[in-house]
Amino acid sequence: MRVRSKRLLVFCFLLVFRTGQGTPLFSQDQKTVRRPEINVPYVSKPLTVDGDLSDWTAIKTLGEGITFYRGDGHEGTSPANLGTTIRLEVDNKDDLSCSLWMAHDGTYLYVLAEVSDDDWEPFDRENRDNMCYQEDMLRLMINSTNAQEADIKEPIENQPGYEGFGFSTDGNIYGDWSDFNSSGIPKKRPPKGSTPDGAYWKAECTVISLPSKNRYLYVYEERIALDGWPGRNMEKLIPGKSYGFNAEVCDADNGTKLQGYILWSSDGTTSSFNFLNLWGVMNLAPLPYE
Numbered sequence: 001m002r003v004r005s006k007r008l009l010v011f012c013f014l015l016v017f018r019t020g021q022g023t024p025l026f027s028q029d030q031k032t033v034r035r036p037e038i039n040v041p042y043v044s045k046p047l048t049v050d051g052d053l054s055d056w057t058a059i060k061t062l063g064e065g066i067t068f069y070r071g072d073g074h075e076g077t078s079p080a081n082l083g084t085t086i087r088l089e090v091d092n093k094d095d096l097s098c099s100l101w102m103a104h105d106g107t108y109l110y111v112l113a114e115v116s117d118d119d120w121e122p123f124d125r126e127n128r129d130n131m132c133y134q135e136d137m138l139r140l141m142i143n144s145t146n147a148q149e150a151d152i153k154e155p156i157e158n159q160p161g162y163e164g165f166g167f168s169t170d171g172n173i174y175g176d177w178s179d180f181n182s183s184g185i186p187k188k189r190p191p192k193g194s195t196p197d198g199a200y201w202k203a204e205c206t207v208i209s210l211p212s213k214n215r216y217l218y219v220y221e222e223r224i225a226l227d228g229w230p231g232r233n234m235e236k237l238i239p240g241k242s243y244g245f246n247a248e249v250c251d252a253d254n255g256t257k258l259q260g261y262i263l264w265s266s267d268g269t270t271s272s273f274n275f276l277n278l279w280g281v282m283n284l285a286p287l288p289y290e
């Protein structure tokens with residue numbers, strides 16, 4: 001009897017470990033690398049991607065979101081201790097900060113990000129001559145094959161398993177790395193004027209101005225098909241499994257130019273968009289009937 005209880009206990013532990021904290025992606029990670037993680041809870045009802053965050057209330061109460069900004073106490077310091085990494089100029093929390101939640105319903109991966117900024121560059125929606133990362137922008141990065149390649153040479157849009165979803169406050173995606181876009185051309189960077197295709201990737205952003213506080217809040221709401229898009233880089237994401245993930249917020253405070261940006265996961269110095277080994281992890285909750 002005693003042996004059986006122990007076995008049951010071990011099984012329960014494994015179950016919690018698998019669904020709660022996720023399976024370590026890489027064997028050497030277990031002891032040597034501290035990698036930030038985000039849990040992706042299951043929701044039974046689809047979320048509406050409209051830039052309105054009211055349908056996220058229940059998900060937020062689960063407490064699985066992440067927040068990152070300069071001085072957040074989760075800094076990346078080395079390849080063995082990954083976390084918040086500042087690049088170029090970002091002064092403090094008021095200059096730029098991001099809170100982000102994820103969920104899935106077995107069909108789509110959903111993302112809500114609330115980005116707080118002290119200066120919004122209100123670009124004309126029609127004027128998309130600038131690359132999207134020159135603007136106030138959120139980029140989601142998915143490593144669907146859990147490859148650990150470092151310093152990938154461009155063209156990154158051809159990398160198996162890699163999709164980067166950059167979307168500015170005015171909906172500009174020009175020059176980022178997702179071919180889930182309206183041009184319909186696989187494995188190419190989104191051309192000028194293209195948008196998320198709307199089926200495989202849908203994104204909206206609402207800009208809320210808080211004049212009394214001299215602040216702006218950007219509400220990004222996005223949806224990515226778990227099955228991916230046949231012929232594109234991203235492979236199917238399976239509930240119950242863990243995948244490489246990174247998030248980045250770019251800040252333009254003085255015209256159409258990148259002033260600074262924050263990565264959720266890197267080593268404290270590297271611009272890790274092409275270093276899959278420096279990314280964090282997203283843990284997709286299993287489907288409830290599994």
Ligand SMILES: [Ca+2]
Pocket residue numbers: 047048049050051052053054055221
């Ligand atoms: Ca919504």
Ligand SMILES: [Ca+2]
Pocket residue numbers: 094095096117118119251252253
């Ligand atoms: Ca700013």
Ligand SMILES: [Ca+2]
Pocket residue numbers: 089090091095251253259260
């Ligand atoms: Ca600034």
Ligand SMILES: [Ca+2]
Pocket residue numbers: 117118119120121136251252253
């Ligand atoms: Ca800004």
